Amino acid sequence: MANAPELSPSPSAAHDVGPGPHPDIRGFTVGGTVRVERPFVLAPMSGVTDSAFRRMCGMASTDTVGLYVTEFISIEGLTRANMKSAARLAFDARVERPLSVQIFGGEVERMASAAQIAEEGGAQIVDINCGCPAPKVVKRGGGAELMRQCDTLARLVERTVNAVKVPVTVKIRSGWGADSINAVQVARMCEEAGAQMICVHGRTRLQLYTGEADWGVVADVAANVRVPVVGSGDVTTAEEAIWRARTPGVAGVMIGRAAIMNPWIFGQIDDLIQGKPQRVVDGAERLRVLRAFAEMAAERIPAHAIPGRLKQVLARMTKGMEFGSLLRERAMRAQTTEEMFDWIERFFVAADAGELETWALGARFEPVQVSVAA
Ligand SMILES: Cc1cc2nc3c(=O)[nH]c(=O)nc-3n(C[C@H](O)[C@H](O)[C@H](O)COP(=O)(O)O)c2cc1C
Structure with a gap:
């Protein structure tokens, strides 16, 4: 998956289907x-x-x-x-x-x-x-x-x-x-x-x-x-x-x-x-779903493999988001699932509050934690 090919968006105007409903x-x-x-x-x-x-x-x-x-x-x-x-x-x-x-x-x-x-x-x-x-x-x-x-x-x-x-x-x-x-x-x-x-x-x-x-x-x-x-x-x-x-x-x-x-x-x-407005996915929802994913993954794969799986999904999910690359850069260096969620949570909370610029300022200067094995 690491080298899974990127999916390029096609011009949406060419696929205009109108607001629905589409019975x-x-x-x-x-x-x-x-x-x-x-x-x-x-x-x-x-x-x-x-x-x-x-x-x-x-x-x-x-x-x-x-x-x-x-x-x-x-x-x-x-x-x-x-x-x-x-x-x-x-x-x-x-x-x-x-x-x-x-x-x-x-x-x-x-x-x-x-x-x-x-x-x-x-x-x-x-x-x-x-x-x-x-x-x-x-x-x-x-x-x-x-x-x-x-x-x-x-x-x-x-x-x-x-x-x-x-x-x-x-x-x-x-x-x-x-x-x-x-x-x-x-x-x-x-x-x-x-x-x-x-x-x-x-x-x-x-x-x-x-x-x-x-x-x-x-x-x-x-x-x-x-x-x-x-x-x-x-x-x-x-x-x-x-x-x-x-x-x-x-x-x-x-x-x-x-x-x-x-x-x-x-x-x-x-x-x-159904002709309804398409659901908008806010930061809180992204966090909820990512947490659920990590929990569900933990049911079947060993704890040390979770950050890798989470990084894979996070990398795609935050593609194109404002300051998404900074989050990825920071979260990718995390060693544990908790460290990753620390970064992810602060990012999404800031996104919902419209405070991503402030978050980014802090994130740029915050030293990256280095986990020391017990
Ligand atoms: C990372 C990755 C793994 C894939 N693995 C399979 C697979 O196991 N079996 C399969 O039939 N197709 C596989 N495919 C092809 C997809 O099912 C799909 O046909 C292809 O990605 C085109 O659809 P998309 O543009 O919606 O991604 C894989 C595609 C990707 C990107």
């Missing part, structure tokens, strides 16, 4: 059984969307996330009972519903067994990753490589569909490279093999995260399959999410990087759909 924006059903009430999906993001992060989004957005997806989980790890992979299956059933568990790999039988483990672990949907561009995943036949190995992918989907009762879905890219865009063919084949939803990130494997996501490809896929299609790529605001949800034939929209900067985004989308 045409409705949910959809996956495989005839899993109802996604709101068509906005929290994207899977490895190293980011663990259970604590997903719950933070649910909390900040007052339970308006349409569908939660786990970080991708290795089928090798799951079937060999690797602790790290098993830990990625953890979720809180009171919040993270419906939940899709995403798995990755390239071996047919192992994929089917991993899907069964995910189902037993509580997945309501099992999603097969066909989009990861990372060399270590691709080299072993998984992720985006499956878009070049269509025969294997077809067997893999079919076998997995037959192995579990829950719907099986796939997440693909637009193709391997600009001269091999094959999302439509791959999606059709997956549908034929029994996939119940297709998610399309409108970039090629070779593009990684550069350039812009091509929502034309998303629309092409939607026009060519009967199962729900969810589009992914570059949604930055509530307006844009609604605008993208109106892409012809598209059932839903995934939100990834924007949710790191703004976990309230699903709630803001919901406000806009």
